[in-house]
Amino acid sequence: MWYRYVCLVVLVCLPSVSAAQMGGLDGLTAGNQEPTIILDPLFPSPGQSFTATVQDFSRTVFGSEITWSYNGTVIEEGSNQRSVELVAPAAGGNYELTAQLVTPVGLVQLVTTTINPIFIDIIIEPQTRVPDWYSGRALPSYASQINATILLHDGTDFLDPNQHVYTWRINQQAIEGGALRGGHKVSFATPRGSTPVLVVSVTDTRGTAIASRAITMPSLFPELFFYEKHSLYGVKNIPLQPDVAVVGGVLNLQAEPYFLDTRVYNRPDIAAWEINSVSTDTGSSNPYEITLSRVGSGGRTLLQFHVRSLQEVLQGVEEQIMISF
Amino acid sequence: MKRIGLIVGGIAVVLLLIGIWAFVLFTGTTSDTVSFTDFEFGDTTDPNVIIPESLSDSENQPEVREEANQRLHQLTTKQVAGFAEINTSTNGRQVYYIETGTGHIFSIDLETRNQKRVSATTIPLASKGAVTPNGKHVLIQSNTGSRAQFVVGTLTDGSDRLSNVPLEQDIVSFAATVDNNFIIAVTEGNGLAVLVYEPITDQLIPQFTIPFREASIRWHHTAVGPHIVYPKATSRLEGYVYSYLNGVVTRHNATGYGLSAVGSSAAVIYSAVDGERYTTYSLATDQLISNNTPVTLIPEKCLFTRTSDTTAICGATLDEPPYLMPDPWYQGRVVLNDSLWEYNTNSQSARLLVFPESATGRQIDLINPQLGPDDQHFYFQNKVDQTLWMYQYKNTFN
Numbered sequence: 001m002w003y004r005y006v007c008l009v010v011l012v013c014l015p016s017v018s019a020a021q022m023g024g025l026d027g028l029t030a031g032n033q034e035p036t037i038i039l040d041p042l043f044p045s046p047g048q049s050f051t052a053t054v055q056d057f058s059r060t061v062f063g064s065e066i067t068w069s070y071n072g073t074v075i076e077e078g079s080n081q082r083s084v085e086l087v088a089p090a091a092g093g094n095y096e097l098t099a100q101l102v103t104p105v106g107l108v109q110l111v112t113t114t115i116n117p118i119f120i121d122i123i124i125e126p127q128t129r130v131p132d133w134y135s136g137r138a139l140p141s142y143a144s145q146i147n148a149t150i151l152l153h154d155g156t157d158f159l160d161p162n163q164h165v166y167t168w169r170i171n172q173q174a175i176e177g178g179a180l181r182g183g184h185k186v187s188f189a190t191p192r193g194s195t196p197v198l199v200v201s202v203t204d205t206r207g208t209a210i211a212s213r214a215i216t217m218p219s220l221f222p223e224l225f226f227y228e229k230h231s232l233y234g235v236k237n238i239p240l241q242p243d244v245a246v247v248g249g250v251l252n253l254q255a256e257p258y259f260l261d262t263r264v265y266n267r268p269d270i271a272a273w274e275i276n277s278v279s280t281d282t283g284s285s286n287p288y289e290i291t292l293s294r295v296g297s298g299g300r301t302l303l304q305f306h307v308r309s310l311q312e313v314l315q316g317v318e319e320q321i322m323i324s325f
Numbered sequence: 326m327k328r329i330g331l332i333v334g335g336i337a338v339v340l341l342l343i344g345i346w347a348f349v350l351f352t353g354t355t356s357d358t359v360s361f362t363d364f365e366f367g368d369t370t371d372p373n374v375i376i377p378e379s380l381s382d383s384e385n386q387p388e389v390r391e392e393a394n395q396r397l398h399q400l401t402t403k404q405v406a407g408f409a410e411i412n413t414s415t416n417g418r419q420v421y422y423i424e425t426g427t428g429h430i431f432s433i434d435l436e437t438r439n440q441k442r443v444s445a446t447t448i449p450l451a452s453k454g455a456v457t458p459n460g461k462h463v464l465i466q467s468n469t470g471s472r473a474q475f476v477v478g479t480l481t482d483g484s485d486r487l488s489n490v491p492l493e494q495d496i497v498s499f500a501a502t503v504d505n506n507f508i509i510a511v512t513e514g515n516g517l518a519v520l521v522y523e524p525i526t527d528q529l530i531p532q533f534t535i536p537f538r539e540a541s542i543r544w545h546h547t548a549v550g551p552h553i554v555y556p557k558a559t560s561r562l563e564g565y566v567y568s569y570l571n572g573v574v575t576r577h578n579a580t581g582y583g584l585s586a587v588g589s590s591a592a593v594i595y596s597a598v599d600g601e602r603y604t605t606y607s608l609a610t611d612q613l614i615s616n617n618t619p620v621t622l623i624p625e626k627c628l629f630t631r632t633s634d635t636t637a638i639c640g641a642t643l644d645e646p647p648y649l650m651p652d653p654w655y656q657g658r659v660v661l662n663d664s665l666w667e668y669n670t671n672s673q674s675a676r677l678l679v680f681p682e683s684a685t686g687r688q689i690d691l692i693n694p695q696l697g698p699d700d701q702h703f704y705f706q707n708k709v710d711q712t713l714w715m716y717q718y719k720n721t722f723n
Contacts, residue, residue: 047613
């Protein structure tokens with residue numbers, strides 16, 4: 001008979017134990033979670049469109065009259081809408097976004113957030129080779145080093161990186177072990193895959209989120225083009241076609257690899273020229289240069305160049321060109 | 326009976342057509358403008374038909390007034406490493422240019438077109454240069470990459486020798502300023518430091534820093550700026566536009582892949598890949614919203630005038646830009662055939678100034694645009710052969 005009383009006590013007490021874990025009985029009913037405004041994207045940049053939504057796990061919004069106001073101006077088209085589309089102000093704009101909720105019984109609740117957009121710029125600087133005269137940026141190739149910098153600009157100046165904590169991830173792997181105060185610059189190797197994803201989140205020193213961004217980066221195979229080189233004027237910055245006819249008796253060529261890791265470019269294990277598939281010693285101190293001379297009445301010559309690393313960074317590139325003297 | 330009728334009718338139609346053909350064949354007349362074989366059916370898709378090139382091209386060529394053609398001049402046949410317009414009371418208006426490879430400096434009198442060598446000092450492998458507006462000082466880069474060396478030369482009257490001072494800094498970009506100094510960007514840590522070099526005092530004066538190294542800088546003609554800075558452009562990575570005025574950095578609301586830009590104190594013109602299309606925008610510096618420009622431009626081919634900060638002169642090709650611009654143009658795999666345009670960012674209007682191919686028969690792939698001190702002349706180089714050209718800009722169409 002006694003066990004009936006034990007079961008009765010257990011049945012009565014169990015909900016209280018569960019409720020205690022959830023923060024009291026109110027959590028099961030009306031709840032103690034205040035309505036909040038959720039932004040999408042989470043950190044809109046200056047001038048960017050974003051969606052603001054009232055998120056409510058209580059019952060406050062149910063049946064309530066909703067009035068949105070943005071920077072002190074009521075948004076007519078947002079009347080009784082859970083979401084509104086807005087445009088972020090200029091950097092440092094500090095606009096207040098408010099949703100006023102009036103319940104059916106006349107209770108008024110204000111839900112407020114501040115829109116204070118900043119520019120979140122991630123600058124990728126791959127440490128791969130491009131010609132000196134090339135105006136564009138180098139691009140990553142597999143295993144090459146990348147320097148990345150995040151710059152936050154609030155409309156007046158760049159924010160002081162030493163006052164913020166940065167967490168970088170590449171393909172979900174933390175860079176440099178985790179969060180770093182003042183770590184607005186990092187270096188890492190380009191991982192496998194054609195489009196690695198780089199994510200960086202920034203907080204202040206108390207842990208409040210300031211900014212977050214994710215970008216995809218390309219990871220390319222190195223390319224190689226041949227350029228004519230003049231002893232006085234340097235490299236002519238228009239590449240030779242795959243089949244080129246030469247008028248004069250001598251042709252100076254420069255092989256220009258694009259997006260080859262700089263370590264490979266500077267210390268290649270293989271940097272070889274072949275003329276008609278026969279390996280050739282150029283006799284030049286620069287392994288990327290070759291001088292060709294017409295022999296006899298001329299003819300067609302297949303010229304190949306191959307540069308590769310076999311140790312440090314396993315990458316390389318080869319290309320060929322047909323030359324008619 | 327019906328079948329016989331149809332056959333007779335068919336034969337009659339065939340005979341009628343043969344008769345018309347014979348009539349046209351024997352009685353039709355031709356002249357320069359009328360041909361009996363031309364039935365004006367319009368264009369053909371037959372690959373065997375060859376349309377005369379002059380006709381096919383003429384439809385694509387912009388129309389330019391004859392007067393405008395006479396304003397365009399090729400100033401050099403040599404490769405040019407740097408140039409500037411010099412305006413002095415004694416010698417009038419001249420252009421000084423530095424010859425690529427030798428570093429020799431020449432002057433061209435814009436009135437008489439006489440050319441004179443003003444410096445015979447050889448600077449081997451000279452590849453880039455700048456000349457101060459008074460024509461007294463030059464900054465010349467010899468060789469490239471890690472072997473690059475920089476020298477500041479001073480020209481003296483009555484001598485064709487430069488007195489040179491080497492600059493030991495690791496310079497990545499430089500230009501002359503209106504106050505006859507040089508503004509230079511040098512590597513410093515993981516970024517760049519911008520300094521003014523005074524050739525008279527041999528002093529370097531710090532201006533501001535750029536927090537990354539892979540920066541393209543469009544120098545203003547004054548040391549204070551605004552200088553436009555953006556990460557070097559590539560269609561596969563995002564870029565952003567900053568301007569530095571009096572050392573204070575402003576981030577403009579211009580972001581995009583393949584982004585490059587040119588700017589003034591009032592506006593920024595930038596191009597970026599939108600979807601898969603290379604597109605050009607203009608943005609007032611105090612605004613957040615950009616406008617599409619009427620002509621697609623590579624901003625490296627543009628320059629704002631000194632007398633109006635809303636007017637830019639640009640080289641532009643009307644053809645659809647190739648895929649993944651501007652990378653193939655930087656690599657030299659794409660060569661453009663530019664015409665000169667005047668673009669106003671306020672009115673969003675573009676006006677054709679001259680189409681060099683129709684004016685001179687030469688195709689121009691415009692680089693290194695530069696204006697004289699009073700906007701009278703617009704100078705540029707042809708990327709294909711590095712020669713120097715000039716367009717008489719002011720008083721156009723007056």
